[in-house]
Amino acid sequence: MDIVMPSLGADMEEGTLIQWQVKVGDTVTAGDIIAVIETNKGAIDMEVFDSGVISKLCLEPVVTVPVGTVMATMVSELDSNHEHEHEHEQSTEHDDEPNTELKSVADRVPASPAARLLAQREHINLSSVTGSGPNGAVLLRDLYLAEPHRPAQKEFNTPIENNVPDDDNKMRRSIAMVMEKSKREIPHYYLSTEIDLSTAKNFLDDVNAEREPEQRILLLALLLRAISTVLPKHPQLNGYYQQGRFEEKKNIHIGNTITLRNGGLVVPAIHNVEQLSLNQTMVALRDVIGRSRSGHLRSSELSDATITVSNIGDRGADAVFAVIYPPQVAIIGLGKPQQKARVIDGDVKACFTITVTLSADHRVSDGVTGAKFLNALDNQLQYPEKL
């Protein structure tokens, strides 16, 4: 059964899938919210009109499609019984005459095609599931019974307390899940250093004085460039820690924490910052912030950052000690740029400074790596013209 982009009035021609609230294999009941879509009527919670199991998500958020476009498919309760019968028939056929696909991997766990697909998508190890089909073949229903971490559907029906808008609640919940995982699994260590940005600020002031507002460079862009210049020499801070091992990444995709005006946070990545000029970094930053607020981020931008930079300091905190976004292994916190008295060669001077922090994964790097990185960043920022 197809789930399509609904028409919410004659004036609606298209809708934008903002977020799935379900994943393949979830059991839904008529009236459950399965996605957030953006329409000409604002953000809409999309409900499902039948009960059953989600079998496929055809679209990746964020994407705009015409009304009537198939967004997902589900096996309704009635269809479900039928499909299991069908699977049973197929399995029996294969018993007598295995197809080439099955032959080539004869030693793998017997399972129906639908179950195999779902297991692959959900990273479920089929050998850990007890099959109830012919010859112990794993059927779709076995996966639903076996998967212990699948969120109960009632999670989406949690009554909203106080007057927090539903959207905020959802974003809050997704941030909560990621941060909980991070603090549960990642042994963070934290370092901080105060960097003198006087030279960098003078450099930017001079550059920007010559420019129209559209071409001006923000300090944040300069800092991102400096970070991407220094990171390759500290590869233990750029990559993913998954399944017990660290995978270093050559490309530097910097996730930027962007606060949305209606509350909530998105962390889209600017790709390959190491290959961008300062101007290009600024253009990319402007682009990604603009699209975060207008709601047109690409799915890759929300999933492939190799390191994150938190810029909460722009809103007033002296320093920010951030929580790593798994599976990344480091996050850099930029505090509030401000004038401070510093002692330089025995003299007290007014300097423009920023406190930069590093939170990093102790399974992958040690404090000494982090300290070297922060020092290198400091040095790099004394030569802004090279960025």
Added chain:
Amino acid sequence: MNSLMIRRLIVEALLEVAPEINEAKIDAEAELREEYDIDSMDFLNFIIALKNSCGVSIPERDYKNFETLNRAVNYLRKKLPSLRS
């Protein structure tokens, strides 16, 4: 261009970056960036919006004149002398 018209231009530029602001409740003496949660990118976009609507390219060294709505109105009045009514 009188103060009311200038104020209108500034408020519209502000609404471009912070559409949730309730225009009727704007406090002309409040610190714009604090009060309306304007970060450095928002502020730059506000300056760009102003340039597009009134043609004045405000240099960075004059950003301090945009701390409050009233200060911004005074600043733009001086910058738009030929249009002053």
